[in-house]
Amino acid sequence: MDGLQPARPIIEIRDIHMSFHVNARTVTVFDGFSYAIPERSFLSIIGPSGCGKSTLLRLIAGLERPTGGDIVFDGRSIDAPPKGMIYVFQQYAKSIFPWRTVYQNIEFGLRAQKKVGRDEARAKCLDYVKLVGLEGYEDYYPAQLSGGMQQRVAIARALIGEPKVLLMDEPFSALDAMTRAILQELLLKIWQTIPITILFVTHDVDEAVFLSGKIIALGRAPAVLREEVTVDLPYPRDQIGTRSDPRFTAIQQRLFANIFLQEKSLAGA
């Protein structure tokens, strides 16, 4: 992003409250949380396990309703899963059908689109196969692919419907380090190619710094905004160049120290 255009919020979280009742106990995850997410941004959400990251994504996705407050997407209050937003899970197997080929899985992502002609649909599917680097694998079934390739299928299938917002909940955490690094670069390339806002949940500080324009760190439930960091590193980014930038290391270390010290004190260590 060039930073020249005024970034209007595409999502506004307004004073949300969220409590769960578990065995006569009430767990309050949000007790008055607000945040505005600018259009086309890449925002990562980090924080200790159980602080409410997944809950926040599910609320934004309209999969659950807050017990108080409001979340506005594109000017409208979310009361059901809105069109224009899509969710990619950590367990890629959950996002794709094992009985469909790569091509058929990606094509499935077109189902919510208005009817397009056969040739147009085919061309579009092949564009998205290419976008995620799966040319030549169109006829493979998920079980014949590596985890990283399955996650590429899930991403293509999510994006072919042209959502405005992509919600990703620890999407790469089940992958090995190298595959993860490659998919991080791919995701950034995609984000720079198509107009989309990405909300990315991770517990990996490095990953958040590498990918994001902004990072919010949440504290333990009820979640508060502990820290908001602007990652002032230029795009396009690449694993080798970006990670060797002293600013990368500085941000990564500061954020890591902040979270680690909090965790340590909470653990009583």
Ligand SMILES: Nc1ncnc2c1ncn2[C@@H]1O[C@H](COP(=O)(O)OP(=O)(O)O)[C@@H](O)[C@H]1O
């Ligand atoms: N459906 C649910 N029922 C009861 N408690 C839940 C539910 N979903 C989340 N929680 C609780 O809310 C808190 C936040 O969970 P979650 O959003 O999954 O955290 P994170 O993703 O940051 O690890 C946890 O204490 C969890 O046990």
Ligand SMILES: [Mg+2]
């Ligand atoms: Mg989670």
